[in-house]
Amino acid sequence: MAMAGLAVQIYNAGGFCRVVSTKPMPGTQWIRALTNVGCRVEVCIENKTILSVEDIISLIGSRCDGVIGQLTEDWGETLFATLKKAGGHAYSNMAVGYNNVDVEAATRHGIAVGNTPGVLTETTAELAAALTLSAARRVVEADDFMRAGKYEGWLPSLFVGNLLKGQTLGIIGAGRIGTAYARMMIEGFKMNVIYYDLFQSTRLENFVTAYGEFLKTQGEAPVYWQRATSPEEVLKEADVISLHPILDKTTYHLINKERLSLMKKDAVLVNASRGPVIDETALVEHLKANPMFRAGLDVFEDEPFMKPGLAELPNVVVVPHIASASKWTREGMATLAALNVAGKVKGYPVWSNPNNIAPFLDEHSQPPAACPSIVNAKALGLTVSDGSAQQKL
Numbered sequence: 001m002a003m004a005g006l007a008v009q010i011y012n013a014g015g016f017c018r019v020v021s022t023k024p025m026p027g028t029q030w031i032r033a034l035t036n037v038g039c040r041v042e043v044c045i046e047n048k049t050i051l052s053v054e055d056i057i058s059l060i061g062s063r064c065d066g067v068i069g070q071l072t073e074d075w076g077e078t079l080f081a082t083l084k085k086a087g088g089h090a091y092s093n094m095a096v097g098y099n100n101v102d103v104e105a106a107t108r109h110g111i112a113v114g115n116t117p118g119v120l121t122e123t124t125a126e127l128a129a130a131l132t133l134s135a136a137r138r139v140v141e142a143d144d145f146m147r148a149g150k151y152e153g154w155l156p157s158l159f160v161g162n163l164l165k166g167q168t169l170g171i172i173g174a175g176r177i178g179t180a181y182a183r184m185m186i187e188g189f190k191m192n193v194i195y196y197d198l199f200q201s202t203r204l205e206n207f208v209t210a211y212g213e214f215l216k217t218q219g220e221a222p223v224y225w226q227r228a229t230s231p232e233e234v235l236k237e238a239d240v241i242s243l244h245p246i247l248d249k250t251t252y253h254l255i256n257k258e259r260l261s262l263m264k265k266d267a268v269l270v271n272a273s274r275g276p277v278i279d280e281t282a283l284v285e286h287l288k289a290n291p292m293f294r295a296g297l298d299v300f301e302d303e304p305f306m307k308p309g310l311a312e313l314p315n316v317v318v319v320p321h322i323a324s325a326s327k328w329t330r331e332g333m334a335t336l337a338a339l340n341v342a343g344k345v346k347g348y349p350v351w352s353n354p355n356n357i358a359p360f361l362d363e364h365s366q367p368p369a370a371c372p373s374i375v376n377a378k379a380l381g382l383t384v385s386d387g388s389a390q391q392k393l
């Protein structure tokens with residue numbers, strides 16, 4: 001059905017309030033989360049990858065209570081003013097990262113901003129691990145070589161890469177994903193870790209200490225952790241560096257020409273956070289000048305584009321922002337985003353612990369009567385739930 005110029009699919013047409021999703025999202029649990037609380041749901045099914053601000057204004061129309069949007073969209077003053085005028089008070093990104101959202105503008109208009117933490121932690125960490133292995137062991141280069149019919153037989157020096165076992169892992173941004181990735185790499189490859197974050201990660205430190213003790217009981221060399229006081233310290237010491245901070249003013253171009261020059265010549269750099277955390281032009285130059293240096297990138301500074309020269313380089317593995325792309329995670333992200341909007345529409349409090357969103361994802365029981373994660377809850381003075389799963393939608 002065509003509404004306001006863009007094609008939409010409608011669920012629960014007679015619902016008491018109107019919620020728009022700017023994209024079809026995986027699964028059906030998210031649609032039920034909204035229709036169960038009486039929402040009419042309109043899903044934009046227009047065949048256009050990224051909707052413009054004008055497209056979204058037309059979707060919001062003259063009456064709209066809440067919107068679920070995507071990280072590719074520019075949620076700033078214009079859209080929040082439009083949503084407010086249409087009677088809206090809830091927006092959720094279908095993503096944990098919300099650097100595409102002007103939260104201050106949303107707050108000024110009294111609009112709650114939701115995100116989807118937790119459900120993508122392991123999936124994203126696994127892709128960062130895949131990029132690490134692909135880059136360190138030259139998997140994509142070797143695959144290209146095979147397919148091109150160039151393999152003439154085993155050779156002592158064919159596609160020699162880096163061994164991870166016993167090497168030092170560097171983490172910048174040791175939050176949910178950074179810590180999950182570190183644990184995978186430490187447990188899987190017995191790497192030592194050095195990390196830099198604004199906050200201490202006792203979860204990571206305790207894990208490494210306990211795992212080191214366990215290794216000792218097995219007669220193996222223990223693993224160690226170190227908390228760095230600067231990103232430079234990590235870059236100088238680590239053999240593999242993976243970036244997992246949020247994108248904000250403090251992390252924009254955190255990896256630049258000067259900092260790249262501090263890294264080991266044969267280091268591996270992985271980025272599954274946000275593209276602008278790396279100065280990609282500087283990275284292209286660094287990769288060109290240092291053929292033994294390798295990178296694995298899920299995100300890019302000017303998505304969907306790559307900086308000139310990147311695609312031609314053999315020492316980089318590139319994938320199109322798929323770190324959270326597992327079925328369970330994408331369906332869970334959609335569900336959390338819908339529950340953020342559904343909860344706000346119903347006037348529910350905000351869940352007390354965005355690091356424990358599991359109760360919202362069980363398909364076989366009712367979710368708690370709360371919004372799973374609202375990033376401007378405090379600024380809006382929203383009530384926080386006591387965390388008991390007693391209250392049900």
Ligand SMILES: NC(=O)C1=CN([C@@H]2O[C@H](COP(=O)(O)OP(=O)(O)OC[C@H]3O[C@@H](n4cnc5c(N)ncnc54)[C@H](O)[C@@H]3O)[C@@H](O)[C@H]2O)C=CC1
Pocket residue numbers: 096097098117118120121124172173174175176177178196197198199244245246247250251272273274298299321322323324
């Ligand atoms: N490539 C992809 O598909 C995905 C990318 N992401 C990105 O990963 C980011 C992290 O996600 P989570 O781990 O869930 O968030 P989180 O909030 O648990 O972790 C972010 C960490 O970055 C740290 N940090 C903030 N500023 C910093 C700075 N200047 N220097 C060093 N560390 C700093 C924070 O203290 C925090 O520990 C998201 O914001 C998003 O942009 C998340 C999911 C999927």
Ligand SMILES: O=C(O)C(=O)CO
Pocket residue numbers: 071094095096097098120321322323324325
């Ligand atoms: O959740 C996020 O921040 C993403 O990048 C989704 O993949």
